[in-house]
Amino acid sequence: MSWIKDSTVNWFQLLAIKVLRTGHIPKHVAFIMDGNRRYATKNGMEKIEGHTKGFDKFAETLQWCRDLGIEEVTFYAFSIENFKRKQEEVNGLLNLAEQKFQSLINEKDKARKHGLCVRIIGNLSLVPQNIKKLIAETMIFTKDHSKVFLNIAFAYTSRDEITHAIKDVIEGVENGDIHLEDIDENLISNCLYTNDSPNPDLLIRTSGEVRFSDFLMWQISNTCIYFTNILWPEFNVWDFLNAIFYYQRCYSKMQKIMKIQNVKPTIQNSRQSTYIDKLHHKRQRTLERIYPSNI
Numbered sequence: 001m002s003w004i005k006d007s008t009v010n011w012f013q014l015l016a017i018k019v020l021r022t023g024h025i026p027k028h029v030a031f032i033m034d035g036n037r038r039y040a041t042k043n044g045m046e047k048i049e050g051h052t053k054g055f056d057k058f059a060e061t062l063q064w065c066r067d068l069g070i071e072e073v074t075f076y077a078f079s080i081e082n083f084k085r086k087q088e089e090v091n092g093l094l095n096l097a098e099q100k101f102q103s104l105i106n107e108k109d110k111a112r113k114h115g116l117c118v119r120i121i122g123n124l125s126l127v128p129q130n131i132k133k134l135i136a137e138t139m140i141f142t143k144d145h146s147k148v149f150l151n152i153a154f155a156y157t158s159r160d161e162i163t164h165a166i167k168d169v170i171e172g173v174e175n176g177d178i179h180l181e182d183i184d185e186n187l188i189s190n191c192l193y194t195n196d197s198p199n200p201d202l203l204i205r206t207s208g209e210v211r212f213s214d215f216l217m218w219q220i221s222n223t224c225i226y227f228t229n230i231l232w233p234e235f236n237v238w239d240f241l242n243a244i245f246y247y248q249r250c251y252s253k254m255q256k257i258m259k260i261q262n263v264k265p266t267i268q269n270s271r272q273s274t275y276i277d278k279l280h281h282k283r284q285r286t287l288e289r290i291y292p293s294n295i
Contacts, residue, residue, distance in 0.1 A: 003104045004114055005063045013237050017067055020241060023248040026201035029065060030074040032215055033058060035207030035231030048092035053233035055100055064240050066148060072197060074151035076215045080160055094128060101134035108141060115147025121193035122156035136291035151197060158217035165191035168279055177275040186268060190276045194219055202247045206232040222258055224250045
């Protein structure tokens with residue numbers, strides 16, 4: 001199935017979208033796509049069929065976000081904790097991921113046309129080489145696109161992300177690139193996998209679970225959280241629009257809280273800026289070694 005779908009909303013749904021667009025639309029929405037396995041059990045399917053239905057819903061939801069004018073979307077696709085599941089299910093998930101990343105690469109012209117920039121956030125050292133190569137190719141060929149930003153958390157947990165950010169900071173101090181007094185919240189934020197993204201305005205979790213499962217824990221301190229009992233493959237456009245409406249109802253209160261907290265962007269000093277640029281260049285070079293652009 002294609003990652004980039006044509007809009008399937010009907011005239012009534014389109015009218016609802018137009019009404020919602022008169023209010024505040026979140027710039028960045030994150031999703032914890034939960035309920036694939038329960039959906040499979042509910043419908044007498046193999047677990048991998050539930051995950052396949054979940055991918056279909058992911059592509060559909062991405063299009064709804066585009067219809068609504070949301071600029072950036074982050075999906076929690078595969079937690080590091082998922083590696084602890086039965087090997088048969090893990091292998092099925094990894095095979096599905098390989099198929100879907102390959103299908104996106106096969107849609108390069110469509111991705112370019114729609115300006116889709118794809119970033120995979122997570123610990124790629126845990127990912128099999130064949131998938132790692134597809135991920136690197138995907139990120140390299142879409143890195144200059146700038147209309148829609150799609151982040152996929154794959155082999156990801158917040159604890160792992162923060163741990164690696166701290167290790168990078170320690171390495172920077174040991175190499176003399178930064179000093180101890182340069183270490184602050186802003187520096188750590190810029191060392192995270194999500195350094196290129198604003199924090200989510202809205203986080204949606206399906207399936208009735210009321211927890212974050214170690215997803216974007218650093219980034220969601222001022223995020224509007226929406227939980228729904230709907231299983232992810234059953235999530236529909238009305239469920240999505242209801243979440244957006246909930247965000248709009250919470251918007252004024254959230255702005256008051258942020259004003260009270262007096263949240264201001266932190267100004268980087270020259271050492272911080274130089275080190276962050278160096279770190280990001282190093283990460284880009286790592287991708288290019290996995291998938292050299294000349295092959």
